[in-house]
Amino acid sequence: MSEPAKSTPASCALCIRGLRKSFASPRADSVRAVDGIDLEVHPGECFGLLGPNGAGKTTTIEICEGLTAPDAGTVELLGLNWKSGANELRQRIGVQLQETQFPEKLTVEEILRLFRSFYRRGLTIDESIRIAQLEEKRRARVGGLSGGQKQRLAMATALVGDPELLFLDEPTTGLDPQARRHLWDLVDELKRGGRTIILTTHYMEEAERLCDRVAIMDHGKVIALGSPRELIETVGGEDIVEFAVSPSESLGPKPAKLPFDPALLTAIPGVSSHRIDRSLHQLSVSELHTTVPGIFAALAAQGLHLSEFRTHSASLEDVFVRLTGRNLRDE
């Protein structure tokens, strides 16, 4: 833990109350990027802001980082706020922004030495290079780094001041799967170090893998809040069954998209909800081994033929789908 003694004992590392922010837009009068958000992040927690592009995650995190002024609402970090404690706060937080491009002609070591010079206390250059696993690239110029290495360098510049609170804005966007897993391991190590981490992502598997708690955002609002497990439980089952049907040939011509009563499905013990998306039926199910035969039986009784059938464990994606009726990556 890197909590200095003078830190005010705050129950939350980050408290957001009634946050609002609108931007002028060429089309509409203004766009409400953040539309009334309240959040509390506890010390030592890894907290995720999850949502599709344009949900307001980056605006929210940039307000927290002191880069954007909110239209309304308050932000308190480590018991301080941006109006009176900006200099102190910048010393105690670490920030990794989306799409920062460091100068191509500087080396990894030079950039870290530069950033280290801004902080009163912090890691040594060697430590930050080791944590970011850039030992072999120490004297390499930024221009010669891979996407994953650049992202780890950005992470190292955020860590070099040994922050109590770390903001990571879409740390793995645009990385290949291997580089992404590499970065996840890095975040795991930081979590073990006891730092409070706030990250945004639009990859639900990332949020599930890394975050203790998640706020799902959509259109500038928090639409769900809890641990990934709690949120997934709200879907009503541990598994999702997806299937598509066509009329059974033996029963002769019937309307192609035949309406059948979803109540027949939800009546099956273990099935908690039903929705249909582009003729694909989705059921939230617990006790997969007993409900699936029930589903088969119900469909057969309707004279319907299964053209597709699959199951997967419920994920945050399903939470988002249930709350908004849209897929996370649709937009």
Add this chain to the structure above:
Amino acid sequence: MSNFETSSLWQLTLTRLKLTLREPEAIFWIFVFPILLAVGLGIAFRNRPADVLPVAASTPQLTQALAADNGLHATLLDESSGRHALAIGTILLLAEPSPAGVVYRYDDTNPDARNARILADRAIQIAAGRRDPVSAANDLDHETGSRYIDFVVPGLLGMNLMGSAMWGLGFSIVDARQKKLLKRMVASPMPRWQFLMAYLLSRLVMLAIEVVVLLGFARIVFGVPFRGPLAQLGLICILTSLTFSALGLLVASRARTMEAVSGLMNLVMLPMWILSGVFFSASRFPAFMQPLVNALPLTAAIGAMRGNMLQGVALSQMMPLIGIMLFWCLVPFAVSLRIFRWR
């Protein structure tokens, strides 16, 4: 590591210097280009030894008479080839005998040909026995400081300091803004004034190199004079660089793209390239333009440099010029600090 080495201002300045020196194009424009320009202009406008003018005559006697003059190179040509040589410009004048004496064929709109006419006539008259009533002697004086190269070196220095300060600041600031590096920097506890100060400090280091390279070259190769105190010339150069750094900062304070900042930069610099007397005296512009011309920072900077180097004028006697530069330094700096876009 000492406190100095870990101080953020030092690290920021060092980073700026490294970034400049790792850009080969910058090295060319800052150090090589002004020397190439000085060499080119020095060659074009060099003070030649008094030219020997090529002339011809159509008789051996006349040719001999002409050859007696040091300023003439005389050849014997018959009339038709002489006229041909005159037409294609290999000779400036053709002397032909006439019943009355001699006829000079030449183009009186060509100054060299008119000189040839004077020299040729004098040579022929002397050969014929003329005596000058007054004896005249020549004392030749090739004064440095009054040559074109002496005039143009301070102009090039001023132009170069303007260009390197404005491009140096403008481009790298907008580049950092475009790449979201500025935003990343202000998200750290870096004091913002240090970021801008590092630009000015690294400029001063580059400035010392630029000034010494250009003026040293001009001194050694062309013997350009330094009549005023060198320390004061140094101060003038520092003030010039700060002035154009402030203008560069102003130009870069809002622009989001390289295209925008290039356009603004040219808008600011082009009038000064033309009006501020880099290559010829700004006093040649008509009287109604003089207030505008004199209010430009580059006019003031070059004026002060020429005053120091060519006339040895003390700084204390050039306060109006210094005042103009200070104005162009302080006002843009204050404005750009207010309007600077950090993200």
